[in-house]
Amino acid sequence: xxxxxxxxxxxxxxxxxxxxxxxxxxxxxxxxxxxxxxxxxxxxxxxxxxxxxxxxxxxxxxxxxxxxxxxxxxxxxxxxxxxxxxxxxxxxxxxxxxxxxxxxxxxxxxxxxxxxxxxxxxxxxxxxxxxxxxxxxxxxxxxxxxxxxxxxxxxxxxxxxxxxxxxxxxxxxxxxxxxxxxxxxxxxxxxxxxxxxxxxxxxxxxxxxxxxxxxxxxxxxxxxxxxxxxxxxxxxxxxxxxxxxxxxxxxxxxxxxxxxxxxxxxxxxxxxxxxxxxxxxxxxxxxxxxxxxxxxxxxxxxxxxxxxxxxxxxxxxxxxxxxxxxxxxxxxxxxxxxxxxxxxxxxxxxxxxxxxxxxxxxxxxxxxxxxxxxxxxxxxxxxxxxxxxxxxxxxxxxxxxxxxxxxxxxxxxxxxxxxxxxxxxxxxxxxxxxxxxxxxxxxxxxxxxxxxxxxxxxxxxxxxxxxxxxxxxxxxxxxxxxxxxxxxxxxxxxxxxxxxxxxxxxxxxxxxxxxxxxxxxxxxxxxxxx
Amino acid sequence: xxxxxxxxxxxxxxxxxxxxxxxxxxxxxxxxxxxxxxxxxxxxxxxxxxxxxxxxxxxxxxxxxxxxxxxxxxxxxxxxxxxxxxxxxxxxxxxxxxxxxxxxxxxxxxxxxxxxxxxxxxxxxxxxxxxxxxxxxxxxxxxxxxxxxxxxxxxxxxxxxxxxxxxxxxxxxxxxxxxxxxxxxxxxxxxxxxxxxxxxxxxxxxxxxxxxxxxxxxxxxxxxxxxxxxxxxxxxxxxxxxxxxxxxxxxxxxxxxxxxxxxxxxxxxxxxxxxxxxxxxxxxxxxxxxxxxxxxxxxxxxxxxxxxxxxxxxxxxxxxxxxxxxxxxxxxxxxxxxx
Numbered sequence: 108x109x110x111x112x113x114x115x116x117x118x119x120x121x122x123x124x125x126x127x128x129x130x131x132x133x134x135x136x137x138x139x140x141x142x143x144x145x146x147x148x149x150x151x152x153x154x155x156x157x158x159x160x161x162x163x164x165x166x167x168x169x170x171x172x173x174x175x176x177x178x179x180x181x182x183x184x185x186x187x188x189x190x191x192x193x194x195x196x197x198x199x200x201x202x203x204x205x206x207x208x209x210x211x212x213x214x215x216x217x218x219x220x221x222x223x224x225x226x227x228x229x230x231x232x233x234x235x236x237x238x239x240x241x242x243x244x245x246x247x248x249x250x251x252x253x254x255x256x257x258x259x260x261x262x263x264x265x266x267x268x269x270x271x272x273x274x275x276x277x278x279x280x281x282x283x284x285x286x287x288x289x290x291x292x293x294x295x296x297x298x299x300x301x302x303x304x305x306x307x308x309x310x311x312x313x314x315x316x317x318x319x320x321x322x323x324x325x326x327x328x329x330x331x332x333x334x335x336x337x338x339x340x341x342x343x344x345x346x347x348x349x350x351x352x353x354x355x356x357x358x359x360x361x362x363x364x365x366x367x368x369x370x371x372x373x374x375x376x377x378x379x380x381x382x383x384x385x386x387x388x389x390x391x392x393x394x395x396x397x398x399x400x401x402x403x404x405x406x407x408x409x410x411x412x413x414x415x416x417x418x419x420x421x422x423x424x425x426x427x428x429x430x431x432x433x434x435x436x437x438x439x440x441x442x443x444x445x446x447x448x449x450x451x452x453x454x455x456x457x458x459x460x461x462x463x464x465x466x467x468x469x470x471x472x473x474x475x476x477x478x479x480x481x482x483x484x485x486x487x488x489x490x491x492x493x494x495x496x497x498x499x500x501x502x503x504x505x506x507x508x509x510x511x512x513x514x515x516x517x518x519x520x521x522x523x524x525x526x527x528x529x530x531x532x533x534x535x536x537x538x539x540x541x542x543x544x545x546x547x548x549x550x551x552x553x554x555x556x557x558x559x560x561x562x563x564x565x566x567x568x569x570x571x572x573x574x575x576x577x578x579x580x581x582x583x584x585x586x587x588x589x590x591x592x593x594x595x596x597x598x599x600x601x602x603x604x605x606x607x608x609x610x611x612x613x614x615x616x617x618x619x620x621x622x623x624x625x626x627x628x629x630x631x632x633x634x635x636x637x
Numbered sequence: 638x639x640x641x642x643x644x645x646x647x648x649x650x651x652x653x654x655x656x657x658x659x660x661x662x663x664x665x666x667x668x669x670x671x672x673x674x675x676x677x678x679x680x681x682x683x684x685x686x687x688x689x690x691x692x693x694x695x696x697x698x699x700x701x702x703x704x705x706x707x708x709x710x711x712x713x714x715x716x717x718x719x720x721x722x723x724x725x726x727x728x729x730x731x732x733x734x735x736x737x738x739x740x741x742x743x744x745x746x747x748x749x750x751x752x753x754x755x756x757x758x759x760x761x762x763x764x765x766x767x768x769x770x771x772x773x774x775x776x777x778x779x780x781x782x783x784x785x786x787x788x789x790x791x792x793x794x795x796x797x798x799x800x801x802x803x804x805x806x807x808x809x810x811x812x813x814x815x816x817x818x819x820x821x822x823x824x825x826x827x828x829x830x831x832x833x834x835x836x837x838x839x840x841x842x843x844x845x846x847x848x849x850x851x852x853x854x855x856x857x858x859x860x861x862x863x864x865x866x867x868x869x870x871x872x873x874x875x876x877x878x879x880x881x882x883x884x885x886x887x888x889x890x891x892x893x894x895x896x897x898x899x900x901x902x903x904x905x906x907x908x909x910x911x912x913x914x915x916x917x918x919x920x921x922x923x924x925x926x927x928x929x930x931x932x933x934x935x936x937x938x939x940x941x942x943x944x945x946x947x948x949x950x951x952x953x954x955x956x957x958x959x960x961x962x963x964x965x966x967x968x969x970x971x972x973x974x975x976x
Contacts, residue, residue, distance in 0.1 A: 177974040336805035342709030497713045588700040604843040
């Protein structure tokens, strides 16, 4: 190749690059924005539904159904549950995270993994395990106990990740100014965990509002259980819809509280170079209480489900493994979970891409819609979809389409999280270069960013699939006739107190969730480079 | 990670799409069979469906739910309801659907298989089984002389904190509807208000019985067959439990009729009618007699399970199933803070 030819070619490549860069924002951004706007609009549907149904019910009836003693009881129950569970969960997970990340606790890596493992056991299987062992366990005490055990990993994960990221120089400075180790922890470490604690607590709080199966078994009434009671007594009557309205308000209130508590402080480290890894603190004779705490948590959160399931499986023998029933529920669950995971990831992709490539005020609003819908309990989304399809779009009623729509809405934030981070790590220059080399904008995104984002895509799909595997209320209310998942089958058997026959379904759910939980654990460590 | 996104996403999407198609194909196989909205116990529904399919070759697809959920659902679905047959545990749900004019009259030869007191006079639906209200009590704590004489006694302050029920269940709501039909709205409201003070709520009758057995409460208002069902299995949840039948035509002696009906909107009426005829005939009633449901058989001359006390000895109150008003009951219970 002659010098001139090379020169000419590189000049024309440069020209194409300029043209592409100039025109890049037109076509794909517009279309992607339209798709993201559409997904946002769909995710606003449950909220619109509540408003619409309240207007339809009329204020007089609505206020009679909202301002009544029963709603007051449920509000008290909900408030007590949140106020007892969240602080306990924070104390437990911060202690465990500090012990496993920042001390010389023997077997710290193992304990770290075991602190995440309870996520593989669905919340309602936790309570099934507890009431099998202690049939009298019920009410607030029981509810708080099982909730803490089922949900503390949601707080442990972000807190542990944050602890690994902290710059020990700050602690050194605090110590050199004369603070003792306890003071260092409370005044230098804990404030830096604020974002992780707020985020994790929000997640736990929302789960407490949304969970149905756990509280039915433990006999503690919350809005979710009351809505299902009403649904079973009167289908989608006004009373159920009004309760759903109050429940949604509670969710929104939690979101606001979290936003306020999160504050606007700066946490990023300044200064040159990278932070050195923190030293692990010597536990000395404190090693025994530290080990005891870990052993006790694992015994309660993993040991109890393990012992109960083993016992029921032993009592049931081979008879309860009806391969035609268990196998078919297993297959249906896997298909629903994977298909739902893929669909949710596809639905979240435009917004995730936009929020990285073209952040702006409008995008911020769309993104908020994507996140808020995931904070809604399954029972509310299902109630909205049942009513809307049966009254207005009958062809979609009791179809897979509606069920998948519910899954996508419920798990949209999960899909967003993984996608966003990995798209952010793919340099935009590659897209531009690809366009400069003659790819259309869509080809460019597909061949560069999306390939680089593959691990995020896989993680998102897996996270959503995990959610669907353990989903109960929306599946119960929306699934097409004849569809039985592991969760719904488990639920109908435990309702007839056939705990023995229910055990195989619980075991299958745990086995399905284990690899996904492990993936979550690995991801969280990889995020901090370990 | 090595795999390429577009490729794997495409494969996954295709896989998902194909399996969805496969699944909807199974769900739509009702083109040859019938869809039954089954609010009866799942195990009984399955036993009926399997035996019927075996005998006639007609496929039955069951959807599970509860009485009132399905009844209200069918009313909303109206002419587009995917259901061909509706089976309940109690009759108020049948009345609700019948009130909306959505039932196809039951074939005359089917009606002839069941005595008049187990079906509404208009013949729009039919009784397929029956169950009796009982007070299941902890026999280690209560002796016969300390038992309530009437269901109404449980409203007395002396019973505060001592008894249980499952107010969210259709079973208990049917008992309240009988109370409403027998004693009127005022008495029912005041009884429900006292109940809210006195009772402990459990989800499901079996759970309530389990609580009695475990000594958590002294008694529970449930149906009779939960006890026999458990005794037939391991007896683990009922070893301390005994049953008290109120008799004397007390509201607490209410016998509830489980109903079956064919929907007017059904596209498979012939098969649906055949199913109803089979249920109330020899085949369906034999499953009640020989199976583990322990619900009473209602067919002419059909015997119930030998473990049960004879239905004719229970001195139950005469209530016309067509008069049981479920919507009113839900409203009263919601107002009393029970729902």
